[in-house]
Amino acid sequence: MNDIDEAPAWTSIELFAGCGGLALGMHRAGWNGLFAIERDPMAFETLETNLVDANAPYKAFSRWPNWMPRKNTDLVALLANSEFCDHLRGLKGSVDLVAGGPPCQGFSVGGKRDGEDERNSLVYRMLDFVELVQPRAVLIENVEGMARRFVSKPGTAGTSVAEDAIAKLEDLGYIASYHLINSADFGVPQARKRVAIIGVMAAGMSRQALHDLTAVAIERAAKAVRVEHGLPAEGNITVKDAIDDLAGARVVTSPDSPRFKSGVYGVAKSAYAKLMREGVMEGAIPDSHRMSVHGEGVRTLYELAHRTQTPGRLSKEFLLKNGTKKDKKVLLDSAALVATITTHPDEYIHYKHARNITVREMARLQSFPDRFTFHGRYTINGPRRRFDVARCSQVGNAVPPLMGEGLGRAVIEVLTTIGEIKAKPKTSRRTKVDA
Template identity: 60%
Template sequence: MTTPNKPRLSCIDLFAGCGGLSLGLKEAGWSGLFAIERDPMAFETLSQNFLVPGAPYASFADWPAWLPKTNHDIVALLKNESVRKHLRSLRGAVTMIAGGPPCQGFSVGGRRDGADERNSLVYQMLDMVELVRPRVVLIENVEGIARRFVARPGEASTSVAESVIERLSDLGYTSIFDVLDASLFGVPQSRRRVVIVGIQDCPMSPADLKATFNEMLSKSAVAVRQHWGLHQTKNVTAKEAIADLTGGARVVCPDSTEFESAVYTKATSAYARAMRRGQKTGSIPDSHRFSKHGERIQALYNLAHQTQPPGRLSKAFLLENGTKKDKKVLIDASAVVSTITTHPDEFIHYAEPRNITVREMARLQSFPDNFHFYGRYTINGPRRKHDVARCSQVGNAVPPLMAEGLGLALRNLLDLLNAQSAAASPALPARQRPKVSAQEKIFSGIVAD
């Protein structure tokens, strides 16, 4: 969705994971400078899709020579004085720092722990903001980031979002936060996330900034749906999202030969056609590996299909049928799915007695099918906290369509602020004014003289 004659909008992606945020921002016309991701498997996915020769979403063309193209720990980087010097040298050259810091410590979907060391990583992001001083800061996270932890006796209770906005204010940013649902942008999922936006030297009050940004978001949601040929008001259902990944002939999974996969069937929805990106009916989707379910699990899933309404299965039903799992969701074919997590075994396919695959998770997150995933499929045990398998790469990602909407809204917001700044400056004689194309005027909302 890039637009001619626009100034280059550069972006640094922190806690980049497999690259969902980078992908959406690229579609919105942003140019990635570099991306920081600690986990080697997640970075391999990012590298194969953005960095290697022939990558389907080639980006980061100006990746700085001083930063090797490999996985990095942001804490270690910021302790390196040479790196800090290089980051300071980027002042004035970076439009935005964006990222979704690890959220497990304050996720309401897991064990919320104010002492979790991963909570502090959002402040490492702010340390980089202080060094680079971009025009825009974008932070995406779970709703728990805006909820206050229980204070110790004698201490004030505060949320991470509140402390982040206070720190950004100290750095000269006018900041707001809001809660968005990814389904607004055509993602077939109810995924509510807090978005924090900071604008450096912003002439607007926080209230005006929030109202203006919300207006930009509404317009960008329309633009994203138009871009991918989606209905303007109806949500994309689970069946529309993954039906062509269902019912195909079973085959050996190409990268896990002891497991089965299945071929594509015909794509019958606008969403599926948009996600296929040229993948042909009868070919094998990437990362579409089926779990090996025993007879007991298959019987449980068949019974759920026959007797239970779609949605989260009751604990009583699960206990009565021999499982101690306290969360199993029977997907409703006719609605958006609930928030995709890092656990594919939480979701039962709406038509088959099995868990959804990594590729089906990716579809429900709005990753296109030519975006391939790398590394192990799943990881159990204590390593889950440190290693990022394919299922976790998908579940942790910012949905690309949502990221595209955010990127478009921020582009248009900057256009508006730049136009207001130009209007407030002494007017140039007509023959000295820079030429602006009609297409650029339409895109930015500037009315022609």
């Protein structure tokens, strides 16, 4: 089914799709993916296996058009192709949403902020795509730093990428606003703070009115996601809730890496763990649960941290004193949320065992269900990390699916409400005159 003439309700396209965290969430919220664009071959393999293939466990893209390559593709290169742009123009009126999370390293507060970073320009290539397709709505998800203003150069005013993107959306005929959100509110066991820009075609609506409408929709969607999935309506999902059944009480040879070990599932005691394991056989070996092989020095360091350190980020003094030059190591707190998961599993020490957390444990902390499998190399070090996306980076860069589902629900509510407002007959302002 590649024709779009009879497209189902709530049709979306995703850019910078990564391994598919946002796409999975949008699918569960009721969106029908038309196609997705992702540059990296390993990330696209994960996306395709889980969300695109005929036998994918989550069939999020069932109407992929023949003219769109079903492989890893670069958005900038596609936009330079006039034939591709003609196809995009042909989609006008048939697409409800263009969504995506452009690479964020240039304005991430967790790294070096650089207003000149070429990756920042990809936000504007997304807007070029929007201009061609003209969807009813636009969703841009990104790091909190997107809303922070860069230090201005002499003679210029500093601005944030979020503010600039909103201004450009308004130039294209959209009303847009941004919202600061926290993944923990959606039932993710992680304090991952993000910016969500939502723009809609809504002539006559003010930015403030859209902001207020969207804020209510996001809050309502966050609660609905938790309740619908059987999670507590309030309170945080802890690290222990998320990964305790993966701790590895019974260790076996890793199925995809014979030199490594993997843990077999333990008992799922929390509602969250049970949700993550839906559709997975008892006694199975979790996907991507390969455990690191540490040298004696690292094991000694981790055992010492367990005995003497408070959970949280370990001090530089402790790390240097005990023979490591790593300046970031986090001893997970089993009774709390984890801070934002990065692309480096070696930054996180398991709360119970003297080892780093696994890719599967990272995925649990991001709310990826266990049926969602990851593909490509486990890790990549050195300069290639900037260009190749190994499993750990796929997970760390992803939108948590539960949060993606909440955003998808919120956009549907906003579009539905705007449609209802437009459909209401105007009330006459004439006053009744006495006879």
